[in-house]
Each structure stands twice: as C-alpha cells, then as structure tokens.
Amino acid sequence: MIENIFKTPTHTPAHLFRAGAIYMITASTYKKIPHMKDDTRKEQWLRTFRKAAETHAWKIIAWVVLDNHYHTILQAPESSAETLPKLVASCHKFTARQWNDEDNQNGRKIWWNYWDTCIRSEKDYLARLNYLHWNPVKHGLVDDPKNYPYSSCHKFFADDLEVTTQFETDTQAHATLEIPDDF
Secondary structure, eight states: OOOEEEEOOSSSOOEEEETTOEEEEEEEEGGGOOTTOSHHHHHHHHHHHHHHHHHTTOEEEEEEEOSSEEEEEEEOOSSOSTTHHHHHHHHHHHHHHHHHHHTTOTTOOOEEEEEEEEOOSHHHHHHHHHHHHHHHHHTTSOSSGGGOSSBTHHHHHHHOHHHHHHHHHOTTGGGGOOOOOOO
16 A cells, blocks of 8 residues: 655645655745856756665656756655655755855855645646646747757657657646746
8 A cells, every 4th residue: 555645844845755656846046046057057957866866766757957946757766755855955955065166155055945746647747747848948948848958858759759749739738737937
C-alpha cells in the first residue's frame, strides 16, 4: 500500500509526499533577481540539480531554467518522496554558495522558495509538461520552445513520439493551470 504523507509546515507551502509519484517543482530566485541570466549559471544549475536528483534517487523527467526561476517534472523514488525538500535544499545551497563566491557576495540570499505539485493524471502531466516547455515562449525569450537551449524540450522531440504529437496538437492545454510563475 502506498503511504501518503501530507505536511503543512508553518512558514512554507504544504507538501504531499507520495512514493513513486510524479511532481512538478517551480522555484524562484529571491526578489526575482536574474541570478541565472548567463549561460554558465544555467549550466551550473542543471549540473547541480542533476547531481541532487541522483543523490536522492529522484528521476528527472523534464526541466527548463530561465533567468530567475526554473520548473522541473520529477518522479519520486518508490521508497519515499519525503526526500524532496532535501533535494531542493541541496541544489539551492550549493548554487547559492557557488554564485555568492563567484560574485564576492558572501551571505547573499539567492533562492526564495519552491512549490511542488503531485501530478494527478495523464492529462495533468501532459498539461504541465507543455507548460514547462512553453515557458520560455511565455516569457518572451523565444518564439518556439524548440529554439530555447536550456530545456528538456529537445529530448522529448527526439525520444518520445507520443509526447511530441500531444505537444504539437495541444499547445494550449496548460492555459488553465495555476502555477506560480509571475517572474
């Protein structure tokens, strides 16, 4: 039997932890400062996030990183999803320390918060996947998500014909999603 754990911490959003479930994560920088504006920082974030996911046994399904926020879709380990806060914290702590050292800004706050959503259905999954990949278009960075280099969009078009077909025929499926993204 899968155990669901619902935690409502005092100063952060509530979290549902379900082993083996798929989650969408959104995280933003403090005061929307574009700490990841240059390509090197986006690449550093991706390497760090991949390492954190590997360390905590989460599978990265999709991702996009912009100048001041990112979105990911991940699958929790079959044993427990309670390591999600540790995964995000390890990524945020490492990148904050690295970027503060690079910018000679010891102690500066880099990350604001993160939001997670346990995905409920295939329709929800596809809508969030589309939302994630269309995010660079939403923010005016490119006209076509396939032209944005800091996204897993290219992998989906290369690897998964079913998702690609759904993506091309349902580009507005994400329009009604309520995802924190006013960055």
